[in-house]
Amino acid sequence: MxxxxxxxxxxxxxxxxxxxxxxxxxxxxEIINGDSIQxxxxxxxxxxxxxxxxxxxxxxxLLDYKNVGDDYSVQQFQQDARKKIEEIAxxxxxxxxxxxxxxxxxxxxxxxxxxxxxxxxNEYEDEDTEELYQRLLKLDPKATEVIHPNNRRRIVRALxxxxxxxxxxxxxxxxxxxxxxxxxxxxxxxxxxxxxERINKRVDLMFEAGLLDExxxxxxxxxxxxxxxxxxxxxxxxxxxxxxxxxxDTRELIKTHTRQFAKRQYTWWNNQMPVKWYDVLxxxxxxxxxEDIREWYCDQKTD
RNA sequence: GGUUCCUUAGCCAAGUGGUAAGGCAAUUGACUGCAACUCAGUGACCGCCAGUUCGAAUCUGGCAGGAACCU
Numbered sequence: 001m002x003x004x005x006x007x008x009x010x011x012x013x014x015x016x017x018x019x020x021x022x023x024x025x026x027x028x029x030e031i032i033n034g035d036s037i038q039x040x041x042x043x044x045x046x047x048x049x050x051x052x053x054x055x056x057x058x059x060x061x062l063l064d065y066k067n068v069g070d071d072y073s074v075q076q077f078q079q080d081a082r083k084k085i086e087e088i089a090x091x092x093x094x095x096x097x098x099x100x101x102x103x104x105x106x107x108x109x110x111x112x113x114x115x116x117x118x119x120x121x122n123e124y125e126d127e128d129t130e131e132l133y134q135r136l137l138k139l140d141p142k143a144t145e146v147i148h149p150n151n152r153r154r155i156v157r158a159l160x161x162x163x164x165x166x167x168x169x170x171x172x173x174x175x176x177x178x179x180x181x182x183x184x185x186x187x188x189x190x191x192x193x194x195x196x197e198r199i200n201k202r203v204d205l206m207f208e209a210g211l212l213d214e215x216x217x218x219x220x221x222x223x224x225x226x227x228x229x230x231x232x233x234x235x236x237x238x239x240x241x242x243x244x245x246x247x248x249d250t251r252e253l254i255k256t257h258t259r260q261f262a263k264r265q266y267t268w269w270n271n272q273m274p275v276k277w278y279d280v281l282x283x284x285x286x287x288x289x290x291e292d293i294r295e296w297y298c299d300q301k302t303d
Numbered sequence: 304g305g306u307u308c309c310u311u312a313g314c315c316a317a318g319u320g321g322u323a324a325g326g327c328a329a330u331u332g333a334c335u336g337c338a339a340c341u342c343a344g345u346g347a348c349c350g351c352c353a354g355u356u357c358g359a360a361u362c363u364g365g366c367a368g369g370a371a372c373c374u
Contacts, residue, residue, distance in 0.1 A: 075336050103338045112335050151342040232339045
C-alpha cells in the first residue's frame with residue numbers, strides 16, 4: 001500500500017510555504033521541507049525560510065536541521081524524507097512536501113535508487129573534461145548518450161559510479177520510473193512578469209530584514225566553500241566581502257540569480273513531473289485546490 | 304566658437320577592405336549522488352546619408368549624438 005502524500009511545488013516566491021501550512025491545517029497534515037537550502041540552520045533570511053509565526057503550530061520536518069558545513073544531497077534527502085513520510089502517515093496525518101528543489105522531490109516520489117559510490121578515490125582534478133568523457137565512453141557508453149560532453153560535473157559522477165562498480169545507465173534501467181506514493185502534485189504559479197516583480201521586492205525585503213547581518217555572522221564563522229553557502233542570497237556575498245563588488249551590485253545579482261532560478265524551476269516542473277497548476281492570483285484558487293484534494297484524499301479514505 | 308577622439312545586439316566588447324569573436328542579460332530546453340548545481344540551443348540591416356572599391360563595420364566626406372581639452 002502506498003502512502004498518500006501531497007507535494008506543493010512551484011517557483012521561488014510564489015507562496016508555497018503559506019499554502020502548505022493552510023493545507024496542513026485543513027487536512028490534518030504535517031510539512032516536510034523539500035528545499036535544498038532551507039535544511040540548513042543559520043540560513044534564514046536569505047533562504048526565505050518560514051518563520052515560527054508562519055508555521056502556525058504546524059510541525060515542519062527536515063527544516064533547519066543541518067549545519068552550514070554539512071554536506072547534503074538528494075540521496076540523503078530521499079532517505080530522510082521517506083522516513084518522515086512513513087512516520088507522519090503512521091500517526092494518521094497527511095505528509096505535505098513543500099519545496100522548490102525539483103530533483104529532490106522527484107527522487108523522493110519516484111523510485112530513484114542510489115547505491116554506494118567511492119567518491120574519495122576519484123577526484124579527476126588534473127584531467128580535462130574531454131579525457132574524462134572519453135573514459136566514460138569506454139566504461140559506460142550508454143550513460144554518455146544523455147550527458148553532454150561539456151558537462152563535467154555529470155561526467156565525473158557517472159565515472160565515479162562506473163569505477164565503483166555500478167553503471168549509471170544500468171542502475172537507471174533497473175528502475176520502473178514510477179511514483180512510489182499516491183502523490184498529488186500541486187503547482188503554484190502566477191504571471192511571469194508579476195513573479196519577477198515579486199522576486200525583486202522580496203530580495204529588497206530580505207536586505208531590510210537584515211540579510212547583511214545574517215551573512216556577516218556567517219562570514220566570520222565559516223569558509224565560503226561550505227555547502228550551505230552555495231545558495232542564492234549567500235554565495236553572491238563572497239565577492240562583496242572580498243571587496244570586488246558593491247553591496248548594491250550584490251543585491252541586484254541576487255535578484256537576477258533568483259529570477260533565473262525561478263525559470264529553471266518552471267522548466268523542471270513543466271517537463272519532469274505531472275503537475276497540476278493553480279494560479280495564485282486567481283480568485284478561488286485555494287478552494288479549487290482543496291476541492292481537488294478532497295476528491296483525491298477524503299472520499300477514498302472512507303472506502 | 305576651435306581641436307582631437309568616440310558611436311558594433313538590452314549592456315560590456317573584439318574586429319583597420321572579403322561579408323560580424325566573446326562575455327553578461329533575455330529567452331527556450333536538458334537534468335537520477337554539489338540541483339538555489341551543472342550543461343546546451345537561440346540573437347546584429349556594425350548611428351544616419353553619400354562617395355571610393357569587384358567588395359566597406361573597416362577608407363573618404365557630410366550630418367546627428369557623446370567625451371576630453373583649448374578659447
